Amino acid sequence: MKWLSHIRRYKLYVWLVPAFILLNLLTDAIESTLNFPAKAVNEIWLAVYLSVVNYFLFEYSIPGMSWKKVFRSVLLVVLYFFVYSLGFFIWRQIGIGIHVYTVLDNTISVQNRIGGLLGYGIGSVIVFGIARHIYNYINLKQISQQLRIESQQAELNYLKSQTNPHFLFNTLNNIYALARDKSDLAPESILRLSKILRYMLYETSAPNTSIEQELRIIEDYIALEKLRYDDSLNVNISHDLEDAKQGIPPLLFIPLVENAFKHGVSETREHPFLNIHISLKNRRLIFTVQNSTGEPATDINIKENIGLSNLRRQLALLYTDYHLLIEPANYKFTATLNINLNSHV
Incomplete structure (x- = not known):
C-alpha cells in the first residue's frame, strides 16, 4: 500500500x-x-x-x-x-x-x-x-466510494452464503422424508436437486442471471416440493415479460417461493394452492406469490426467517426503488416484490 x-x-x-x-x-x-x-x-x-x-x-x-x-x-x-x-x-x-x-x-x-x-x-x-x-x-x-462498494459486495456474498445453505437444508429435508418412507420418488428428487446444485455452483457467483433462467430454477424447486404432496396441490405459474433475458440477481425470488411452501402450503390441510406471477414492463419488475395458509388472518404471524430477512437486506443493497409487501388474509398469504430495475445501485 x-x-x-x-x-x-x-x-x-x-x-x-x-x-x-x-x-x-x-x-x-x-x-x-x-x-x-x-x-x-x-x-x-x-x-x-x-x-x-x-x-x-x-x-x-x-x-x-x-x-x-x-x-x-x-x-x-x-x-x-x-x-x-x-x-x-x-x-x-x-x-x-x-x-x-x-x-x-x-x-x-x-x-x-x-x-x-x-x-x-x-x-x-x-x-x-x-x-x-x-x-x-x-x-x-x-x-x-470503493470501500463502500467492496463492503456492500462482501455483505451480499455473506447473505448469499447464508441463503444458499438454508435453501439446500430445506430441500434436503424433503428428500430425507422421501428416502425415509422408501418412496420411489427419491431418485427423481435427487436428480432435480443436482440441477439446482449445478445452477447454484456455476450461476449464482455472477452478479446477474436472466429471468428465464431464474424461472426454470423455480420450476425445478416447485417440482421437487410437489413430490411431497398428492394431486390436491394446485400450482399455477404465469408471466408477462417484455424481455425474458433481462438480468436480475440470482436466487432473488426463491426465498418468497420457499416461504410459501414452508409457512403456507405445508400447513394447509384442504385445497392447498400456490400462484406465482411475474411481469416486466418498462423495466418495472413485479413478482407475486400467493399461497394458501392453514389459519385465518387474525392468527397469522408473519415470520421473518433467514430467507426473507436476507432478501430484504439484499434488496436494500442492490436497489433504491423497491417494495416488498407482505399481505396476510383469511387462509391466504400474498407476497409482492416490486422493483424498478433502473434503480440498481
Missing part, C-alpha cells in the same frame, strides 16, 4: 508543476509580451526549485510537524523561511551563473529581490496547498 501512496503523490505533481508554470507564464503574457521567451525560461527555472521544495514541504515536513515535536516544528518553519527567501535567491544566482536565467531588470536591490522571491515562494505554497487539498479530497471520496 505504501508504493500506491507514492504513486498518488507523483501523479499529483506530474500535472501540478506544469499547471503552475503555465499559470505564471499566462500572468507574464498578460502583463507584457516583451522579452517573453526569456521570461518563460526564467519561470521554468524558478518553478523547478519551488516544485522540489514544495514537494518536500507538503509530503515530508508538514506531516512530521506536531505539538509534541514543537521544537523540531519551529526549526522546520525557520528553515523553510530561509529556503523560500535566501535559498531561492541563491538558486536564481546559480541560473544566472550558468546562463539559464536572464536578468531583465538590474535596478532592483538585492533586499527587494529577496523579498520579491519570498512572496513568489509563499504564493507557490498557497497554490500547491490548495491543489493538494482538492486532490486529496477527491482521492478520499474515490477511496471511500
